[in-house]
Amino acid sequence: MSLVQKFSADVLSFLGPLKLDGGIVFDVKLCLEEALINAMKYGHKLQKELKVRLGVEYNEREVRISIEDQGEGFDPGKLVCCTESANLLKSRGRGVHLIRQLMDEVYYNKKGNAILMVKRLKREAGNRS
Amino acid sequence: MEAKLFEQDGVTILQVTGEINISTSPDLRKVFEKNAGKKLVVDLAKVNYIDSSGLATLVEMLKKMKSQGGSLGLAGMSEKVKSLFEITKLDKLFLVYNTQAEAVSRAK
Numbered sequence: 001m002s003l004v005q006k007f008s009a010d011v012l013s014f015l016g017p018l019k020l021d022g023g024i025v026f027d028v029k030l031c032l033e034e035a036l037i038n039a040m041k042y043g044h045k046l047q048k049e050l051k052v053r054l055g056v057e058y059n060e061r062e063v064r065i066s067i068e069d070q071g072e073g074f075d076p077g078k079l080v081c082c083t084e085s086a087n088l089l090k091s092r093g094r095g096v097h098l099i100r101q102l103m104d105e106v107y108y109n110k111k112g113n114a115i116l117m118v119k120r121l122k123r124e125a126g127n128r129s
Numbered sequence: 130m131e132a133k134l135f136e137q138d139g140v141t142i143l144q145v146t147g148e149i150n151i152s153t154s155p156d157l158r159k160v161f162e163k164n165a166g167k168k169l170v171v172d173l174a175k176v177n178y179i180d181s182s183g184l185a186t187l188v189e190m191l192k193k194m195k196s197q198g199g200s201l202g203l204a205g206m207s208e209k210v211k212s213l214f215e216i217t218k219l220d221k222l223f224l225v226y227n228t229q230a231e232a233v234s235r236a237k
Contacts, residue, residue, distance in 0.1 A: 098213065
């Protein structure tokens, strides 16, 4: 899984020209790593021969990160809510929850094997970033 | 990640530095397991990053600590790390203190 940290460092370096503040860097790094781990661990079940497709683009308003694995996909709507009292002690489900909370927009494809995450870089009315 | 262990007033303090992530969590789990059943304070003041596997490790250890008659307090979290506990509602599960001294005082 140290590959995850390597890709994460590469992406943050690629975003360097944006001179992002520490809070946004933290959010982007966390969501990127969580999504990569989900792709490799749950999508690919740690099969090393399978490839993860990672795309990153940015402009002055937002960063867009897309990640696609070669797995069977999953239904994000069926994940248990990790913040319900009955689930607080469970080990799984927090990664997707953190992504939903820290990113401004999150989309999955129909199959559930690809995610698009959008982080806005400027404060606008009604924007969490 | 580095983990330094020491005792103060009968309380074991684990001072963690760096990132608690999917690569470093197993090492942290080993340290926890050797100290299960103790009064433990984890000082997170020098932790600049924690991911969901790090959070899950802390939850696992909280369960183990409680089952073995120990206690687990978290101290010194940065605002960003603390916000992850709030987003995941884990701040309701853990004893969270602003400083190591406060956590040790309450754990005694």
